[in-house]
Every structure is written in structure tokens, then in C-alpha cells.
Amino acid sequence: MSNLIRFQYGGHATFPVRYGWLPKGASRLRDEGSFVANAVTADDLGLGSKMVDSLGYWLDMTGIGAPREGRRSAIEPSPLNALILEHDPYFELPGTWWFLHLALARREGTVWSWFFNDHTDRIFDRVACTDAFLQFTRSHAIRPATPGAAQREIACLVGSYAARPGVDVVDPADVGACPLRELGLIIRHDAVNRFERTRNPHAVPVEAFLASASILSGDLDKSALSLRELASVRGGPGRILCMGFDAIEEMVGKIGGERWSGRVGVETSAGERHLVVSPRDPDAWLAELYARVKSRATRTAA
DSSP, rough: OOOOOOOSSTTTOOOOOOHHHHHHHHHHHHHSSSOOOSSHHHHHHOOOOHHHHHHHHHHHHTSSEEEETTTTEEEEEEEEEEEEHHHHHHOOOOHHHHHHHHHHHOTTTTTHHHIIIIOOOEEEOOHHHHHHHHHHHHBBBBBOOOHHHHHHHHHHHHHHHEOOOSSSOOTTTTTTTGGGGGOOEEEEEETTTTTEEOOSTTOHHHHHHHHHHHHHHHHTOOSSSHHHHHHHHHHHHHTTTTTHHHHHHHHHHHHHHOOTTTTEEEETTTTTTEEEEOOOOHHHHHHHHHHHHHHHHHHHHH
8 A cells, every 4th residue: 555656637638738827827837936726826817717726736846936834835936947937938939848748757656657657568558548547546656547537548648748740740820739738748649539748859959958957867866877768767868758779879879978066967888888878857957058048048049
């Protein structure tokens, strides 16, 4: 019983996070000091009652806010909230969404953590994925999902991430579109009603990769991570960022070819390359990404 997980179902009200939602919620957290999903907040933000409930869920799941102790309905801002609002207040940079995905996929007891860490099918349909999630919760959850709850969780998962093949597959004018689709982690094949998990995602920022590897370093209590560990261990970039071994190898090669401070490096031991990285808060890596983006913009302007 002690190994069972407390799962959370349904807080999203089946709504994927939509364009414009998180900037509204983050600004509300900054300006009001908290976010409460009630009629006043719904009216102020121009959202329906279920949508504002869903926004509260997404602020919590992505780490932008956290439930206030002693008040279940109130969410207070996190340091991540301030960091994003300082550098990307409208949540327009892809790097911001990669880090929000990283937080989401490591949130234990959710469909997000299950899919990106424990579900191994690369090609799947809704029915098979729903059944797999249902069976997993029956084996690992304190309170297993009902068939209806499992169906709604998978519907939100594919609605959030699944996009048609191609680079630009999301129209922000589509009121139901979700920015997470732009990461290209799940491909939707409408002709055969199947979904495919990518193994070489488009444009993963090196800082997001290093943040994931840094967390894994802390999980394993070791600073030198082999390519196989990076590609296959639960909670690592291979699983969470959907990167196959070749993509991992390419990324580590890129890291090895750049100058980093003493906390990052690439070394070879017994004929195998290892990424050397120490545990570090993901917010620090996101700050480095913003610094790189700002530096590049400054050079371009000059």
C-alpha cells in the first residue's frame, strides 16, 4: 500500500490550456497575490466558470502557482511565475513552453507523468491508451480511475499535445488550440485514427535538456550520466522530452562542443560518453535560456 500513488483526475475539466490563458492567470497571481477560481475571477478574466476552474488547474500543474496552505481553492504565485512574467509576459517563446512541459511531465500522480514516463507505446489510439492508463491506475493508484475518468484524462492529453504532421500545425485563432501542440511531441494521424509519439522532437532548447538531465542527476545521486541513462531512465530527457538515443547523442555532442561553466561537461569513460551535470533548479536553467535569447536579440539588433 505504501507504494501506491495518489492520482489526480479531472481538474482540467477536459480543457487543454489555451492560448492567452496562462498570461492572464500569471498576471492575476502577480497583481492580486493569489488566484481563486470563483465568479469574480471568471468575470475579470472573461472566462466561463468551468474555464476558470481549468485555468487554476493549469497554473498549479505547470508550477506557475501552488495551492496556498490552509486554503484549497487559493493558488499563490511561485518564483517561476515572476521569472516568466519578467522575460516572456505573453508566453510567446517556445522555450517557455518546453519548461512548462517539463514541470507538467514530472508531476507525479497525473496522466501527464504517466504518459511521458510510464507508457511505452509509440503508436497508439485513444481506446488502447485509455485502457493502458486505466490498468496502470488499478495497479498503482490509491484511488484507481473509473473508465469515464480515464477516458476524459486521455482526451485532455491528446487534445493538449497531438498535432498534425508538420512544423506549423497550430492556429492560435482556433479557440480550442493548445500551445503544447507546437512542441511536436505527439503526432496525430487522422486518416488512420492513430497517434505517434515522436523520437526526435523539433528544436528542444539545450537548457531544457540540461534541466531535465540535472533533475535526473539528483534523482540518481550521480553527476555523470551515460547516454543510455539519459535516453531510458524514468524522469530523464529521453522519456520526458521524447528523445530517442540518436537525438540524445546529437544533443550531448552539441553540449560537448560549447563552452559551459564548471557544472556541465562531457567526458568519456570506458569508451562511452557521459554528460556531467549537477543537480540544479529548473528555474535557473530557464533564466539561462532567457539570457541567451536576450543576447541573441541584442546582437541581431546591432
